[in-house]
Amino acid sequence: MILSCETARPNFAVLGHTPTAIPLPGSDCCLQPNFSLAELTSFRVGGTADWFVTPRTHHDLQESLAWAQRHDLPITILGAGSNLLISDRGVPGLVLSTRYLKQTSFDSETGQFTASAGEPIPKLAWRVAKRGWKGFEWAVGIPGTVGGAVVMNAGAHQASLSDCLVQVRVMDTAGHILTLTPEMLRYSYRHSSLQGSNFIVLDATFALSPGHERAEVVAETNRNLQKRKQSQPYHLPSCGSVFRNPESHAAGWLIEQLGLKGYQIGGAQVAHRHANFILNCDNATAQDIFNVIRYVQAQVEEHWSLTLQPEVKFLGEF
Ligand SMILES: Cc1cc2nc3c(=O)[nH]c(=O)nc-3n(C[C@H](O)[C@H](O)[C@H](O)COP(=O)(O)OP(=O)(O)OC[C@H]3O[C@@H](n4cnc5c(N)ncnc54)[C@H](O)[C@@H]3O)c2cc1C
Numbered sequence: 001m002i003l004s005c006e007t008a009r010p011n012f013a014v015l016g017h018t019p020t021a022i023p024l025p026g027s028d029c030c031l032q033p034n035f036s037l038a039e040l041t042s043f044r045v046g047g048t049a050d051w052f053v054t055p056r057t058h059h060d061l062q063e064s065l066a067w068a069q070r071h072d073l074p075i076t077i078l079g080a081g082s083n084l085l086i087s088d089r090g091v092p093g094l095v096l097s098t099r100y101l102k103q104t105s106f107d108s109e110t111g112q113f114t115a116s117a118g119e120p121i122p123k124l125a126w127r128v129a130k131r132g133w134k135g136f137e138w139a140v141g142i143p144g145t146v147g148g149a150v151v152m153n154a155g156a157h158q159a160s161l162s163d164c165l166v167q168v169r170v171m172d173t174a175g176h177i178l179t180l181t182p183e184m185l186r187y188s189y190r191h192s193s194l195q196g197s198n199f200i201v202l203d204a205t206f207a208l209s210p211g212h213e214r215a216e217v218v219a220e221t222n223r224n225l226q227k228r229k230q231s232q233p234y235h236l237p238s239c240g241s242v243f244r245n246p247e248s249h250a251a252g253w254l255i256e257q258l259g260l261k262g263y264q265i266g267g268a269q270v271a272h273r274h275a276n277f278i279l280n281c282d283n284a285t286a287q288d289i290f291n292v293i294r295y296v297q298a299q300v301e302e303h304w305s306l307t308l309q310p311e312v313k314f315l316g317e318f
Contacts, residue, residue, distance in 0.1 A: 020033065021033065026059060027056075034048050034050065037049055041081035041082070041086055042081055042082040043238065043239055052095045053096050054099065058177070062175035073094045077147070080143060080145045081097075083148060084315055085313070086286060086316055087286050090316055091316045096200070098147045104127070108210060111135075111209055112208070115204060117146050117201045125139040130214060132212045134209040135164050135209050137217065137220045141228035150201050153187050153191055155189075160187075164206045164207055166204075166205040168182075168194075189244070236281050237279065237280040238277050241277065243296075246308070254308070255276060266291075268280060268288035268291070278293065296308070
């Protein structure tokens, strides 16, 4: 989707007058008022952002941050929106999506590649597989961007992003660019210190193992994708796994044992194929999904004496 200033709906007063789209200085990009976010998330639910922008360059990003600071607005970052539940009441301040920060470079000598925050993870998995580079086959079924995957320490098939990460470049809210090492990001299961920080991921460098038979790496990547398609419901909107796996058992198993597959509130349902997925199966609201999450948590707490921690990030008020 290409956004243009003409697509803005100027009906939201936040700066003391009726706002219209605001072009960023020295850029084709504009700040869009009252912008619907539902289509920018994999759950396909949620309200509007007071303001929304999709920077295409570091300059756009710096200008957007400076504008938010001048107007004292909070900033929220969106990648591909595949691990987010956005409130029906929307998100205050400026929502900034990094999905159009795109560029990738490969170094065949070292097997390292650097990808900008907006690059889709599955596309990268296929690109490196076709070069015969091993080490990213696990990533093929994760429908996020580099930015979101770096923040979440995305992973699958017993591997995770931090296994092959060399460095991350981030921008702080003052527009300065910093380089961070994996050690500085304190990675663990689906966690990095970027969660809850104000840093915006610009790009990340990964080290893989080059020089393998291309067909072999492509076949392994394809096997991983097929495995996931068989075990997980990809046909309806979701955020993937809703809960982190506790140490004792997989969250899906704990939920399934309680007979909660198919449990539904409004248009939100615990998936039949995988109990750790909640599906938007019939025009769910974000509140429907939130209510199912709380119900499942309460049931697991009551029967297993365990508190399931959500992996999905909540934006806005519930
Ligand atoms: C069908 C399906 C299957 C999935 N399977 C998996 C899986 O196997 N393994 C797994 O780990 N995840 C999985 N996920 C969840 C999700 O795809 C990952 O968490 C992914 O890494 C999120 O990336 P994103 O770009 O969509 O980030 P978003 O959902 O947009 O954001 C996630 C978090 O990262 C922050 N963020 C995003 N971009 C930036 C940036 N540039 N700078 C700073 N902060 C940023 C956001 O503020 C938010 O806190 C799945 C999701 C779906 C829908």
